[in-house]
Each structure stands twice: as C-alpha cells, then as structure tokens.
Amino acid sequence: MRADNSATVPEPITVGAPTPRRATPLGGTVLAATGVLTFSLTFPGTAWALEGFGPWSTVTLRLVLASVVAGGALLALRVPLPRRADLPGLAVVALGVVIGFPLLTTLALRTSSTSHAAVVTGLLPLTTAALAAALHRGARPPRTFWPAAVAGAAVVGAFTVSQSGGAPDTADLYLLGALLACAAGYTEGGRLARTMPGWQVIAWALVACLPLSLPGALIALGAEPARPTAHSVAGLLWIALASQFAGLFVWYRGMAAIGVARASQLQLAQPLLTLVWSVSLLGEHLAPAALPTAVAVLVCIAVTQRAAR
Template sequence: MTPSERHGLWYGVAGVAIFALTLPMTRLAVGTADAPLMSGVFVAMGRAAVAAALSALFLLVTRAPWPRAGEWRALAITAGGVVFGFPLLSSIAMRHVEAVHASVIIGVLPLATALVGALLHRQRPSPAFWAFAALGSVLVVAFALLRSGAALRLHGADLLLLGAVACAAVGYGWGARLSQRMPAEHVICWALVLALPATLPLAFWSRPAMPLPASAWWAFGYVAVFSMWIGFFAWYRGLALGGTVRVSQVQLLQPFLSMVFAVPLLHERLDALSLGFALAVIATVFMGRRMPVARVPRLPVLSPAVESR
C-alpha cells in the first residue's frame, strides 16, 4: 500500500466517524411516529441549505475557481445522490425505524460504493477483495436479522433506506471522480451551491410550524454542518487518495460506530452480540484493504492513418 493510499484510508476513517452520527442525530431531529418533530423533508433540505450557505462563504474566502464546463454534469449527479437522494430518503425513513436498525441496513453501502467506483474509475479488484467485501456485507445483514429477530421481508422504511444506499453510492462515486480534478472540499461545496435553488425553497416550505425541543435543533445543526459539509471534506479526499473501491470498505465500520453513539443519545443497549459482530467486520476491513486493486488500462486510440491500414 502506498503512502497516498494509507492517507486516503485515514481520511476515510475520519469521514466515516463523522457520518456515523448522522442516523442517530436524524432520529433525534425527526422524532418517532408516535412523537413526531421535524419532517424528513425539512431535515434533508434544511441541512443542505445551511451547508450551501457555509459552502458559498468557503468558496468565496478561498477564491475557488469556477468548475469547468465538463464538470457541471458530474456535480449535478453528485448532488442528486448526496444532497437530495440519501438525505431525503433516510430522513423520511428514520421516523419509522430505530437508529440501530437503520444503521445495519445502511451497512450494505460499502459494497454498493465499491461497485460504482469500480465502474467509474476503471478499477479491477481482485477476487479476494470482493470476497472480503461480500463477507463484511453478509455479516452486517446477519447482524440485522439476529438483532431484530424479524422475518425476511422488507418494510417501506427498509426500501427507503435501500434507495438511500443506492443514491449515496452514486454520489460517492461521482464525487470521488471529481475529487481527482478539483480539491475534495470544493466538490461538496459546489454540489451544495448548485442544489441551493431547490433546497432553500423546499426547506422554507417544510419548516416546522410549532416550537421544538432544543435537542432536535442541536441534532439538525449537526447533520447540517458535519454530516452534510465537513464530513465530505475528509470523505472525498480519502476516496481520491486511496481509491473509491478500497476506501469504501471503511464504511463497514459505520453501523457499529452509529450504535456506539446511539447508546447515550437514544438510550439503546450495546450488547456482546454487537461487539462480536463489530470485531468480525473490522477484521474483514483489515484483510480487505490488503488485497490488490488493479486499474484497467485504457485501450490506445489509433490515429486515422493507422486505422486505415
């Protein structure tokens, strides 16, 4: 592993640690079906609008250059995944499921991100890499079933969470691709600013109509400043330095970090089963990161003179 890849993994760990608080904080902000607080639309669009304001200030202070013509499309796809898709679907779902349950469903995100990254970045992971990635995902799913004791069927909230996974994987892949051409922190900032004409009106339209507890606003502030903004500074830089396919596997730690954070925030219990599966998943991450990931060479483009021979 090169020094750049090693630094990328550490940036990825920092990003995952920040993202791990997203679901518990979202749960605090939206409340439950019996005691609703903020709407999922407001949490998703409001946090994006706040982060966009911070992004505009950051871009202005740092005198960031405007994206080139060919980069706006990739920024739009990135925004569709991580500014609209994941926050909106996950925020709506969090009113109907506990943070622990949502965390383990989101645990399939590393495999989805690796698939998108392999396609976008022309990377060819070894069979051993895919084996450890699949094993980590299987462990996460097995933990979800053992923890919940539910039947093998998906509810509406589960479908929303799986849709959020797909959106996040696409947004991570395209954002990582852009991070190879512009500073990682500029990627999320421009994506948020690009989305502001839609997120700001939606946030205003869905704003709470009644007083809310301070805890809900503190939770909203976290997902706006950290989950939607600062976390991406580290995450996209990690993907750019270490490679999307390899660094994506660090996300396998996110469900278990979320559970650790949920204990004091949501008064949930962290038992031996959770710790055992956490150690097993950490082992798959450790072994998977040591497996080779090759880049598929591009075919040479022949000149017309050569092609005519």
C-alpha cells in the first residue's frame, strides 16, 4: 500500500519585510500630544537663541546639531537606506519641516513677538488637514470635522492676530510661507510614517540637508556676530534636539497611529501653550481673552477628535 506523505511535507513560508510596530490609538494621541507640547516651546526657544546668534546662524546651527544626532542614530542602529519610492516624500519633509519652517519663522521672529507668531500654529491644523484631504484620499474626515476645525482655527487666529493689532507686515508673509511649508511636510511625513518608523522619517530628512546646513553654518557664523549666553545656548539646544528631532519623532509616530487630520487638530492647543511660555519665559503680557479662548479651543479639539473617529 502506498503511504501518503503529504502531511509530512511542510508548507513553504513566505517572509515579508518587517513592518514598523504601530502605536495604539490612545498611544498615538499621547505621542502626538507630546509632540505638540515640544513644539509649543519652539518659538520661545528661537527667541532665546536669537539673543546670542544671528537668524541665519540660528537656523543652520539648529539643523547641523539635529542632523548629527539623527545621523549618529541611523549609523548606530544600522538602518538601511530608504527606498527609492520614499525619496520624493522625504524631499518634501526636508524642504518643508527641516528647512522651510525653521528658516521662515526665525526670520519672522526678528520683528514679531512669539505670541503673534503663534498664529501660524493656530492655522496649521486646518492647513494640514486640508492638504491631507486634497493629496491623500484616505485622509478625508467626516463633514462634522470641518466646521469644528474651522471654528478652532478662527478662534486661535483671531486671538493671536488681535494681540498685534491685525496689521500684516513682512513677518506675516514669512509666517504664511512657514505655515504652507510645514503643512506639506507634516502631510508627507505622516504618510511615510505608516510604512517606516517616524524617527527615521525626520532623521533621513535631516541627514539629507547636512551638505547644505554645514557649509551654511560656517558662512553664517563668519558673517553674523555671535555672542553666546546661557539663554541663547539653551534655546539653540532645545530647538535643535527637541523641536527639530525628538518632537518630530513622536509627532510622526502619533500621526501614523491616529491619522494626519485627527493628529493635526491637537495642535489647536499649541498657540495657547506658546502664549503661556511667552509670559512665563519671555515676560510678554497676555491679553485678558486668554482663558475664554483656551476654553473655546478645548471644545473644538473635543469635537474634532470625536468626529475623526
């Protein structure tokens, strides 16, 4: 009698490329909120850095320091080069988040207060969600999402603009450009973070800019007088290591878990946090409307978070 050996033959096993471990929705919200908290100190940190460094020196040194840390992490962990298909997206992240936003906001903060510059972060969630909806089909939120998002952006925008009298100037143009650049970088970074770890997204974008930022820093330091102080060094280290690298790491990881549109609405709280730091760290005066605005923004965040589910 012929023996049936089919049961003893093992089935072939197909091993695919490992996928990055994703955070849970709650964990993604916590990560994104941590990123927002980190970003809220970016403008005060930049203002401190400008006390001892010129604007171009501040931007280029910020990028060099963050790039060195990012490159060291990539080398230490032997991370393979990104896929060719990811290069266009990484270029958008580099131009928008690594170069565009830091450069334009630093130029704006030469003449603008941090409270006025916070209008950028007030309008950023709406712009990011709109770009995500326009560029990526899966990012379209429910209809109830948009009224709450627009209301929250309007409340924050009206509050921050009213502090400066609402008169647009050159700084406002810089801030508008920074808003568009950052929204594009966030959108592409959030998309890339679904297929590769979030810290690698910003790390590769930083490393890609090193050939420009390093010679730029040498030229800027030679052209701008540097008078380092404790404040300026602390501010520079914060915007380089926290805002430019660590904050973006947790931010992209959070966006990958809960989506670009939903994560971006957490940034409605960022301008108000920046205003708190502006008062406590820089001594700026806060308008009496701060508390009502904070309550209105928190309501908008709750509505958008519920709608995005």
